[in-house]
Amino acid sequence: MSSSPERGRLIAIDGPAASGKSTLAQHLANKLGFLYFDTGVMYRAATLAGLQAGIPPSDEKRISELAFELSIDVRPPSKPDGRQYDVIMNGEDVTWELRSEAVDANVSEVSAYARVRQAMTERQREIGRRGRVVMVGRDIGSVVLPEADLKIFLEASVKERARRRHEERLARGEDVEYEEVLESMRARDRIDSSRDLAPLQAAENAVIIDSTHMSFEEVLERALELVQG
Ligand code: DC
Numbered sequence: 195m196s197s198s199p200e201r202g203r204l205i206a207i208d209g210p211a212a213s214g215k216s217t218l219a220q221h222l223a224n225k226l227g228f229l230y231f232d233t234g235v236m237y238r239a240a241t242l243a244g245l246q247a248g249i250p251p252s253d254e255k256r257i258s259e260l261a262f263e264l265s266i267d268v269r270p271p272s273k274p275d276g277r278q279y280d281v282i283m284n285g286e287d288v289t290w291e292l293r294s295e296a297v298d299a300n301v302s303e304v305s306a307y308a309r310v311r312q313a314m315t316e317r318q319r320e321i322g323r324r325g326r327v328v329m330v331g332r333d334i335g336s337v338v339l340p341e342a343d344l345k346i347f348l349e350a351s352v353k354e355r356a357r358r359r360h361e362e363r364l365a366r367g368e369d370v371e372y373e374e375v376l377e378s379m380r381a382r383d384r385i386d387s388s389r390d391l392a393p394l395q396a397a398e399n400a401v402i403i404d405s406t407h408m409s410f411e412e413v414l415e416r417a418l419e420l421v422q423g
Contacts, residue, residue: 203228203325203326203327203343204322204325204327204329204339204341204342204343204344205219205222205228205327205328205329205342205343205344205345205346205421206329206331206334206335206338206339206342206344206345206346206397206400207219207222207328207329207330207331207334207345207346207347207348208330208331208332208333208334208335208336208345208346208347208348208394208396208397208400209332209346209347209348209349209394210332210349210350210352210355210382210383210386210387210394211355211359211379211382211383211386212350212355212356212358212359212362212379213348213349213350213355213405214348214350214358214405214410214413215330215346215348216232216234216278216330217410218346218348218410218413218414218417219232219328219329219330220278220328221414222328222414222417222418222421223327223328225418226326226328226421227326228326228327228328229321229324229326229327229328230278230279230327230328230330231268231318231321231327231328231329231330232268232278232279232330232331233314233318233329233330233331233334233338234301234330234331234332235266235268235279235281235292236266236314236317236318237301237304237305237310237314238292238293238297238301239264239266239281239283239288239292240257240260240261240264240304240305240310240313240314241297241300241301241304241305242283242288242291242292242294242297243260243261243264243283243284244256244257244260244300244304245296245297245300247260251300251303251304252303254307254309257304257307257310258307258308258309258310258313261307261309261310261313261314262309262313264283264284264313265282265283265284265285266281266282266283266317267281267282267283268280268281268282269282272287276366277289277290298378298382299378301382302381302382302385302386303385305386306385306389306390306391308391311391311392315337315338315392318331318334318338318339319338319339322338322339322342329342332386332392332393332394333392333393333394335347335396335397335399335400336392336395336396336397336400337392340397344401344420344421345396345397345399345400345401346400346401346403346417346420347396347397347400347401347402347403348403348405348413349402349403349404349405349406350404350405350406351406352376352379352380352383353376354405354406355379356372356375356376356379357372359375359379360372360375360376363375401420403416403417
């Protein structure tokens with residue numbers, strides 16, 4: 195891919211939960227007319243499918259089989275309810291179910307399974323091959339699309355990310371304590387960063403942006419500078 199004329203068309207954005215990478219990717223994709231693809235929904239879908247089928251998240255074998263069989267389709271948003279896209283899993287709209295606490299609590303475990311990652315990585319590379327995509331995740335620059343033209347690793351302190359996620363959840367009408375959000379964020383960071391396979395880490399040639407003390411506009415401006423130059 196690195197020598198193909200499609201170069202200049204793959205942007206990888208990685209970083210921990212609630213670092214603002216989805217919002218950044220969506221804005222960049224809109225500006226550039228690229229597809230925005232959030233790979234986290236795939237791991238969330240595998241987790242939800244397991245929960246719905248009554249398979250314990252610790253059952254690696256059955257969860258992995260499920261991941262290979264699962265049909266996951268991401269489409270433009272069909273409802274004006276704050277969603278960025280529709281996620282259709284085995285024919286059912288599961289966009290908001292993917293954001294439930296049960297999925298949040300189990301997705302790190304499921305996404306650490308080698309065969310689950312294999313199933314999802316293959317699908318993600320397929321989408322990357324078409325070019326003109328801003329792909330978001332934890333391992334896009336390092337594993338999924340190492341040939342990406344621009345790799346951004348977006349960080350923020352865990353307290354700042356918990357503060358942002360807490361606000362989002364309150365705005366959605368959920369009754370949740372900041373301390374609870376912070377604890378769950380720390381637990382996910384721990385699992386995502388310490389797993390053996392494709393752990394959360396910046397690719398060697400990624401540009402690191404720490405957004406702890408930056409407004410969203412500043413982050414977007416910095417990213418646009420990187421795209422342009
Ligand atoms: O970005 P998110 O919170 O929707 O991601 C959900 C989980 O999936 C998170 O625990 C990390 C994992 N994930 C991953 O391992 N690799 C990716 N490319 C994207 C997400």
